Amino acid sequence: xxxxxxxxxxxxxxxxxxxxxxxxxxxxxxxxxxxxxxxxxxxxxxxxxxxxxxxxxxxxxxxxxxxxxxxxxxxxxxxxxxxxxxxxxxxxxxxxxxxxxxxxxxxxxxxxxxxxxxxxxxxxxxxxxxxxxxxxxxxxxxxxxxxxxxxxxxxxxxxxxxxxxxxxxxxxxxxxxxxxxxxxxxxxxxxxxxxxxxxxxxxxxxxxxxxxxxxxxxxxxxxxxxxxxxxxxxxxxxxxxxxxxxxxxxxxxxxxxxxxxxxxxxxxxxxxxxxxxxxxxxxxxxxxxxxxxxxxxxxxxxxxxxxxxxxxxxxxxxxxxxxxxxxxxxxxxxxxxxxxxxxxxxxxxxxxxxxxxxxxxxxxxxxxxxxxxxxxxxxxxxxxxxxxxxxxxxxxxxxxxxxxxxxxxxxxxxxxxxxxxxxxxxxxxxxxxxxxxxxxxxxxxxxxxxxxxxxxxxxxxxxxxxxxxxxxxxxxxxxxxxxxxxxxxxxxxxxxxxxxxxxxxxxxxxxxxxxxxxxxxxxxxxxxxxx
Amino acid sequence: xxxxxxxxxxxxxxxxxxxxxxxxxxxxxxxxxxxxxxxxxxxxxxxxxxxxxxxxxxxxxxxxxxxxxxxxxxxxxxxxxxxxxxxxxxxxxxxxxxxxxxxxxxxxxxxxxxxxxxxxxxxxxx
Ligand code: SF4
Ligand code: SF4
Numbered sequence: 099x100x101x102x103x104x105x106x107x108x109x110x111x112x113x114x115x116x117x118x119x120x121x122x123x124x125x126x127x128x129x130x131x132x133x134x135x136x137x138x139x140x141x142x143x144x145x146x147x148x149x150x151x152x153x154x155x156x157x158x159x160x161x162x163x164x165x166x167x168x169x170x171x172x173x174x175x176x177x178x179x180x181x182x183x184x185x186x187x188x189x190x191x192x193x194x195x196x197x198x199x200x201x202x203x204x205x206x207x208x209x210x211x212x213x214x215x216x217x218x219x220x221x222x223x224x225x226x227x228x229x230x231x232x233x234x235x236x237x238x239x240x241x242x243x244x245x246x247x248x249x250x251x252x253x254x255x256x257x258x259x260x261x262x263x264x265x266x267x268x269x270x271x272x273x274x275x276x277x278x279x280x281x282x283x284x285x286x287x288x289x290x291x292x293x294x295x296x297x298x299x300x301x302x303x304x305x306x307x308x309x310x311x312x313x314x315x316x317x318x319x320x321x322x323x324x325x326x327x328x329x330x331x332x333x334x335x336x337x338x339x340x341x342x343x344x345x346x347x348x349x350x351x352x353x354x355x356x357x358x359x360x361x362x363x364x365x366x367x368x369x370x371x372x373x374x375x376x377x378x379x380x381x382x383x384x385x386x387x388x389x390x391x392x393x394x395x396x397x398x399x400x401x402x403x404x405x406x407x408x409x410x411x412x413x414x415x416x417x418x419x420x421x422x423x424x425x426x427x428x429x430x431x432x433x434x435x436x437x438x439x440x441x442x443x444x445x446x447x448x449x450x451x452x453x454x455x456x457x458x459x460x461x462x463x464x465x466x467x468x469x470x471x472x473x474x475x476x477x478x479x480x481x482x483x484x485x486x487x488x489x490x491x492x493x494x495x496x497x498x499x500x501x502x503x504x505x506x507x508x509x510x511x512x513x514x515x516x517x518x519x520x521x522x523x524x525x526x527x528x529x530x531x532x533x534x535x536x537x538x539x540x541x542x543x544x545x546x547x548x549x550x551x552x553x554x555x556x557x558x559x560x561x562x563x564x565x566x567x568x569x570x571x572x573x574x575x576x577x578x579x580x581x582x583x584x585x586x587x588x589x590x591x592x593x594x595x596x597x598x599x600x601x602x603x604x605x606x607x608x609x610x611x612x613x614x615x616x617x618x619x620x621x622x623x624x625x626x627x628x629x
Numbered sequence: 630x631x632x633x634x635x636x637x638x639x640x641x642x643x644x645x646x647x648x649x650x651x652x653x654x655x656x657x658x659x660x661x662x663x664x665x666x667x668x669x670x671x672x673x674x675x676x677x678x679x680x681x682x683x684x685x686x687x688x689x690x691x692x693x694x695x696x697x698x699x700x701x702x703x704x705x706x707x708x709x710x711x712x713x714x715x716x717x718x719x720x721x722x723x724x725x726x727x728x729x730x731x732x733x734x735x736x737x738x739x740x741x742x743x744x745x746x747x748x749x750x751x752x753x754x755x
Contacts, residue, residue: 194651599670601703604676625676625680625683
């Protein structure tokens with residue numbers, strides 16, 4: 099343990115309460131503690147230069163000020179001037195984290211003493227450390243067989259990043275199918291239908307033209323291991339390859355319709371591509387088994403419009419909650435109405451009778467309150483839920499990625515980008531929306547930035563003598579940063595992966611894990627100092 | 630710390646909720662101290678017991694809302710651990726009411742305020 103004592107500094111600007119502080123009382127109380135060497139009050143630290151600290155070289159500094167100091171770079175100036183390493187300086191937002199929390203009449207000195215002693219204790223126990231950055235290995239693996247995977251590979255290749263594509267050998271027509279595969283309108287105003295397969299082929303040819311793209315034989319990989327600078331895949335051929343980054347463009351497929359005789363969108367698409375006539379009464383039933391996503395709703399509008407124009411059929415779209423929230427959907431919806439497609443918003447009481455493929459749909463219209471009955475439509479389309487394709491699911495399982503219904507993880511989180519997964523370095527690309535290829539490129543660029551990946555301040559340190567190799571930490575770590583090391587039989591942390599959350603330290607039954615600069619002991623003492 | 634209450638909050642959602650609380654004009658009861666951790670996932674039995682042993686009347690833990698932990702599931706793990714500790718405590722004849730954890734969205738200042746006050750009332754700190 100080092101014995102550098104703490105010099106606590108408080109900005110005495112009138113931001114709110116500073117000027118009311120009884121300096122002498124505060125100083126006397128603080129100096130009773132063995133961790134605080136001195137206490138200074140500065141006026142308007144945001145404007146007053148940092149030279150006044152020159153006399154305190156060689157001490158650790160704890161600084162309490164408002165957020166302006168951070169914004170104006172005062173803290174970095176102090177660190178630079180005094181040559182403070184990480185772990186030798188800490189600051190707190192005295193306004194937001196203290197003054198503002200308490201009523202005006204409280205005893206400020208008492209609160210400040212608690213705060214400074216508590217944070218000072220933590221800082222006192224902290225070890226200085228050099229910031230460490232590790233560059234991920236070269237090369238990106240793109241996993242997937244659809245258009246999105248190929249377009250992702252192309253986007254990366256265009257940025258001079260070398261890419262290897264691991265094709266899955268399975269292709270599904272996932273949501274967004276009609277939006278992706280309807281081409282431009284011809285003279286008659288009818289959109290041409292491009293077969294998904296053809297589009298894929300032409301995209302693949304284009305991608306293959308890049309020098310820095312390689313297609314890996316689509317044999318499955320046998321095993322997978324995370325290392326500090328990336329991921330090592332062992333393929334069936336025996337080949338071992340390391341990639342710094344992995345991108346998955348998961349295939350999603352549409353669930354089969356549970357009603358015998360009804361089509362799902364994929365079936366309908368097949369019929370359209372084959373040129374089957376879709377005459378008579380065509381009914382789309384949305385939000386039936388599950389809510390229809392805006393992506394799929396747009397597909398329905400496109401399909402409906404096509405069928406109406408091409409075959410002059412009677413098209414009805416029944417829906418409950420479907421929304422026109424993807425771009426272009428509102429215009430499409432208006433066009434459909436103009437063309438005479440009939441929309442019903444139905445209430446809860448909808449019933450569907452299925453007599454061996456002869457359907458009868460009965461419901462109430464939300465707006466008019468009138469009952470409607472649709473008898474034996476020629477074609478009934480019920481869009482299915484989209485689910486991860488089997489291979490995409492397997493891949494997620496192999497890499498221990500969280501999945502939520504048809505998506506790779508992204509629990510609605512404020513803190514993380516939509517392309518991230520629970521494994522740092524593994525990203526997901528979807529055709530549209532928040533986690534589109536554009537946002538993926540952003541994430542990948544950040545990972546590949548020249549500075550590399552910073553090692554978290556609170557990285558765990560495993561005590562070799564205490565670790566009983568129970569692997570609790572390996573199971574607990576939400577980011578899969580703890581790994582086994584069968585030689586030493588001590589758990590090992592991957593420094594680029596760890597995010598410093600402390601879950602492993604909390605659950606290790608042998609108390610073998612301590613977080614750097616947040617050890618158990620310093621925490622207890624920091625809390626104790628609050629009294 | 631005799632008559633005091635400790636709020637342990639995470640530096641993400643917990644902190645934001647606390648700041649929202651103050652910006653909405655709600656104030657902490659006197660005798661309440663705060664302590665920040667990167668994630669509530671760090672909290673374990675040793676830490677809570679040590680703290681209670683030092684004479685704190687109650688520990689209130691404020692973490693991120695369930696689906697919104699920056700560290701994926703630190704908050705859920707902490708919730709489970711605290712549930713277990715409460716049970717251990719009551720098995721040992723100490724009422725489990727001295728420890729409580731709740732999760733908050735960054736905008737739930739008012740709910741945090743009333744949760745802290747309810748808790749303070751329960752453990753007898755005003
Ligand atoms: S949980 Fe603790 S004892 Fe078990 S393997 Fe991890 S470090 Fe070792
Ligand atoms: S601190 Fe958190 S992220 Fe790091 S190894 Fe432990 S559990 Fe994993």
